[in-house]
Amino acid sequence: MAQVSDVSIANQGFSAFRTELNNILAAFNTQHSGSSAPASLAAGSMWLDTSGGATSHILKFYDGTHHITFATINTTANTIDFSDSSITLTDDSVTLAKMASGTDGNIISYDASGNPVAVATGSAGQVLTSAGAGAPPTFATATVPDNAITLAKMASGTDGNIISYDASGNPVAIATGSSGEVLTSAGAGAPPTFSTISSGGTYSLHAVADYVETDGYTTTASSNNFTCSDQSCTLTSTGTSDVFIIHASLNGYSDADGNGYGLYMVHSDASDFSSGTATTLQTGRYGQGLMNQAYKNTTGLAKLTGLAAGAWYFRLYAMIQRPSAGTISLNVDAYATSGSVKHGVVVQQYKVN
Numbered sequence: 001m002a003q004v005s006d007v008s009i010a011n012q013g014f015s016a017f018r019t020e021l022n023n024i025l026a027a028f029n030t031q032h033s034g035s036s037a038p039a040s041l042a043a044g045s046m047w048l049d050t051s052g053g054a055t056s057h058i059l060k061f062y063d064g065t066h067h068i069t070f071a072t073i074n075t076t077a078n079t080i081d082f083s084d085s086s087i088t089l090t091d092d093s094v095t096l097a098k099m100a101s102g103t104d105g106n107i108i109s110y111d112a113s114g115n116p117v118a119v120a121t122g123s124a125g126q127v128l129t130s131a132g133a134g135a136p137p138t139f140a141t142a143t144v145p146d147n148a149i150t151l152a153k154m155a156s157g158t159d160g161n162i163i164s165y166d167a168s169g170n171p172v173a174i175a176t177g178s179s180g181e182v183l184t185s186a187g188a189g190a191p192p193t194f195s196t197i198s199s200g201g202t203y204s205l206h207a208v209a210d211y212v213e214t215d216g217y218t219t220t221a222s223s224n225n226f227t228c229s230d231q232s233c234t235l236t237s238t239g240t241s242d243v244f245i246i247h248a249s250l251n252g253y254s255d256a257d258g259n260g261y262g263l264y265m266v267h268s269d270a271s272d273f274s275s276g277t278a279t280t281l282q283t284g285r286y287g288q289g290l291m292n293q294a295y296k297n298t299t300g301l302a303k304l305t306g307l308a309a310g311a312w313y314f315r316l317y318a319m320i321q322r323p324s325a326g327t328i329s330l331n332v333d334a335y336a337t338s339g340s341v342k343h344g345v346v347v348q349q350y351k352v353n
Helices: 014-029
Strands: 046-049 057-062 067-074 079-082 107-110 116-119 127-129 138-140 162-165 171-174 182-184 193-195 203-212 217-219 223-226 233-237 243-254 259-268 278-282 288-290 294-305 310-321 328-330 343-352
Touching: 046 067, 203 233, 217 223, 223 259, 233 343, 243 259, 243 278, 243 288, 243 310, 259 294, 259 328, 278 294, 288 294, 310 343
Parallel strands: none
Antiparallel strands: 046 057, 057 067, 067 079, 107 116, 127 138, 162 171, 182 193, 203 343, 217 328, 223 310, 233 310, 243 294, 243 328, 243 343, 259 278, 259 288, 259 310
């Protein structure tokens, strides 16, 4: 390290000349290094300020008035920090190899301050979605805005089909149906279907069932449901809109005055009438009064609706009033012209058109 007071060589003898020249060359060779500015500086000169020690040598530029810091040199770390410096990159000069490593799938955006930031990769199937001004975008699950699906966006389908939903909530196509059919609800759990419209409350005879009891029955006790037959007839309902018309006839006889009997008709979904039994028709214990040694006949008519689809069974019982004496006999009129008069049941089933 060396400094000189000036870099001008005076006229002198050879030995003195050589000494002064070597001193000047030494100053140049060490960048005029020293703890203070050398006296030999002129505008445009550079010198090395060593006052900061090995970690902070300062290379300075002298403009004739000021000593401007150009760079700081750390000879311990072997680094140079340029002061007030910037690097200008030419267009297309930054290749992928020059970029620092990042997380796979991240993309580069800018935050509200204009600083570059990494946008997180997101999950499979998500799309890059703008967050608007002031925030970088993010990956998010794609959504369709309300009122965005126009007819042009919908896939082609079969002419006349309409869209409904199945029991799982998935969209399904309702088959077109035939000309004149109307869309009819199937109730909860199923999509509607096209079907023929009802003709407006008219019915047609669908089926008829009947039975005749020929065995006689006797009793000496009052009862609301005396068994006077082990037979029954059955029809199959096609739905709750079916209408059943029930006709019943029953003959009675008493060997004492003051007794009476009536009709008690039931229907059931069990063939042995052990469950699901309900009253169809009843006329009361004195529906028909009985005199001593007299045959009587009583009849009844009932309309029944609301039977669920499936088999239904019909049977006629008797209601008995026997207050004090005598035996009451049923189904035993010797003068009756037909068995259906003694004990007969006819059930007619009508379906809506």
